[in-house]
Amino acid sequence: MTSSPLLHLPGAVQAEGRDEGVAAHYGELYGEQRALADGRGFVDLSHRGVVAVTGPERLSWLHLLITQHVTELPAGQATEALILSANGHIEHALYLVDDGETTWAHVEPGTQGDLIAYLESMKFFYRVEVADRTEEFAVVHLPAGSIDEVAKDLVVRETAYGRDVFLPRAELESFAAAHGPAAGLLAYEALRVEGHRPRVGLETDHRTIPHELGWIGTAVHLQKGCYRGQETVARVHNLGKPPRRLVFLHLDGSEVVLPAHGAPVRLAADGEEGRQLGFVTTAVRHHELGPIALALVKRNVPVDAPLLVGGTAAAQEVVVAP
Numbered sequence: 001m002t003s004s005p006l007l008h009l010p011g012a013v014q015a016e017g018r019d020e021g022v023a024a025h026y027g028e029l030y031g032e033q034r035a036l037a038d039g040r041g042f043v044d045l046s047h048r049g050v051v052a053v054t055g056p057e058r059l060s061w062l063h064l065l066i067t068q069h070v071t072e073l074p075a076g077q078a079t080e081a082l083i084l085s086a087n088g089h090i091e092h093a094l095y096l097v098d099d100g101e102t103t104w105a106h107v108e109p110g111t112q113g114d115l116i117a118y119l120e121s122m123k124f125f126y127r128v129e130v131a132d133r134t135e136e137f138a139v140v141h142l143p144a145g146s147i148d149e150v151a152k153d154l155v156v157r158e159t160a161y162g163r164d165v166f167l168p169r170a171e172l173e174s175f176a177a178a179h180g181p182a183a184g185l186l187a188y189e190a191l192r193v194e195g196h197r198p199r200v201g202l203e204t205d206h207r208t209i210p211h212e213l214g215w216i217g218t219a220v221h222l223q224k225g226c227y228r229g230q231e232t233v234a235r236v237h238n239l240g241k242p243p244r245r246l247v248f249l250h251l252d253g254s255e256v257v258l259p260a261h262g263a264p265v266r267l268a269a270d271g272e273e274g275r276q277l278g279f280v281t282t283a284v285r286h287h288e289l290g291p292i293a294l295a296l297v298k299r300n301v302p303v304d305a306p307l308l309v310g311g312t313a314a315a316q317e318v319v320v321a322p
Helices: 029-037 058-065 112-121 169-179 185-194 230-239
Strands: 023-025 042-044 049-054 079-084 090-098 102-107 129-132 137-143 155-159 162-168 244-251 264-267 278-286 290-298 307-309 312-318
Touching: 023 185, 029 137, 029 185, 029 278, 042 169, 042 185, 049 058, 049 112, 049 137, 058 102, 079 230, 090 112, 090 155, 102 155, 102 162, 112 129, 137 169, 162 169, 185 278, 185 290, 244 278, 244 307, 290 307, 290 312
Parallel strands: none
Antiparallel strands: 042 137, 049 102, 049 129, 079 090, 090 102, 137 162, 155 162, 244 290, 244 312, 264 278, 264 307, 278 290, 307 312
């Protein structure tokens, strides 16, 4: 993985694990969060994979493979979509925009190879070309409320929580100079958790289905035609309930260490030896809310029940209704 040149900015501390290659922070964790919340600065997401699909049949072809309705996707309109397994389990999340000639997507770091291999296997006789553009293009994020202007020739995904800009890698440093202050991944993730936005590989495991994370309606279109995994989506939506649900947790602020990904969630009444009912997916420190987390728990956990994460007390808010 190529490290971002923005790791040379003052105070930059590199992120670890899946986010290696970009800055976790630049020395001011809460200040960076406040800047983003106020619509100032940007986030370096240049470690994410960038995939481009070209050809006259790109949208109609993608429509057959993904969970989103994109046959008539207007140029410049952002959307998101999933690729599911045959059993309906989430494999990839694609953050999409079409510029009129090319459909661009950014995906989880290091996953673009597997995604492209699948897309290539499904080309058949369609007039499409799929390319990994990660070495040429980087993603940077401008937060909601930002009034910074970007060059008109850049591809931009504009969403309710900000703009994702597909930027030539050679322009990263000049972009940083024009759009600072830089904010790190920890600040970005804190606002993501606050917004209840799931992330593949953190909020998902090998058996997660879209209903569990609230992706029905935002990344999954229920009235579109067939795609891999669609039978599971339709069956759970029409006939049942998902086995688990995403919850937002307010954690006891007296604890120094945040719970790790995968930390067990139990009913507080059962104590630390009680039966595990779920696990923490992402825990962060928020500049206003203190320590917060997302977790995936069994659907039948009472929505008003106090929880225990390891040895930390937690109060839950409903994200996905039981």
